[in-house]
Amino acid sequence: MEHTPAGKPNFDWVAPFYDFLAFLVFGHRLRRAQVVFLNQIPTNAHILIVGGGTGWLLQQVLIHCQPNQVVYLEASAQMLARASKRVINHNIAGSVVFRVGDEMSLKPEKSFDVIMTPFVLDLFTEQYLQSGLIPQLQKVLNPSGLWFVTDFVNPRIGWQKLLLWTMIRFFRLTAGIKTVELADWQKLLAESGLQRSKQKGQVSGMVSTEVWYL
Ligand SMILES: C[S@@+](CC[C@H](N)C(=O)[O-])C[C@H]1O[C@@H](n2cnc3c(N)ncnc32)[C@H](O)[C@@H]1O
Numbered sequence: 001m002e003h004t005p006a007g008k009p010n011f012d013w014v015a016p017f018y019d020f021l022a023f024l025v026f027g028h029r030l031r032r033a034q035v036v037f038l039n040q041i042p043t044n045a046h047i048l049i050v051g052g053g054t055g056w057l058l059q060q061v062l063i064h065c066q067p068n069q070v071v072y073l074e075a076s077a078q079m080l081a082r083a084s085k086r087v088i089n090h091n092i093a094g095s096v097v098f099r100v101g102d103e104m105s106l107k108p109e110k111s112f113d114v115i116m117t118p119f120v121l122d123l124f125t126e127q128y129l130q131s132g133l134i135p136q137l138q139k140v141l142n143p144s145g146l147w148f149v150t151d152f153v154n155p156r157i158g159w160q161k162l163l164l165w166t167m168i169r170f171f172r173l174t175a176g177i178k179t180v181e182l183a184d185w186q187k188l189l190a191e192s193g194l195q196r197s198k199q200k201g202q203v204s205g206m207v208s209t210e211v212w213y214l
Pocket residue numbers: 009010011012022030050051052053054073074075076079101102103118119120123
């Protein structure tokens with residue numbers, strides 16, 4: 001299992017069984033959480049999906065949101081290959097630019113009406129979210145744009161804490177994530193000047209689905 005030289009997460013090794021594992025632990029609940037506010041996406045939007053994995057969310061966006069174009073930015077080539085295969089196999093219409101890379105490869109001159117980060121913020125330390133990921137994505141969000149976040153939030157119940165702790169250790173080992181505990185991404189988004197317009201707790205309160213704007 002390889003980790004990237006820069007110490008960034010690498011989900012290539014996990015890609016073949018990621019969906020199965022997520023289903024085993026959570027059933028379809030992580031998927032359902034991601035589509036709660038999909039009806040808030042305006043038609044004809046330019047959408048950036050960061051870390052969409054094997055492409056289930058992309059499929060939903062293409063089917064339900066009539067986007068102008070989706071840029072599908074995935075750090076894992078294996079995940080990306082699965083996502084593009086999914087679109088082809090299901091014969092889904094729509095304009096999608098598949099790109100292997102991360103937030104550092106985004107150019108400020110190309111901005112988006114909608115940014116989606118499904119279970120991505122939980123991979124990073126507070127420090128990196130604050131100085132890297134959040135400002136990079138903010139730069140490419142249109143002034144009237146929306147940022148859809150679905151992610152784990154710090155649980156208060158014992159078994160949920162244990163589950164989260166186990167997941168973080170698992171992805172530290174298999175995908176080389178650097179964080180040791182879940183960052184308070186809600187606080188960091190608010191501190192960076194974003195405001196929350198919608199929020200819904202999911203998965204017995206372990207997950208929050210939110211919409212933020214500038
Ligand atoms: C925990 S998985 C979630 C996958 C998918 N969103 C889902 O819920 O099934 C995180 C995904 O984000 C990707 N990823 C991690 N860091 C990234 C980055 N900086 N830019 C783009 N993708 C990233 C990983 O390759 C992986 O596919």
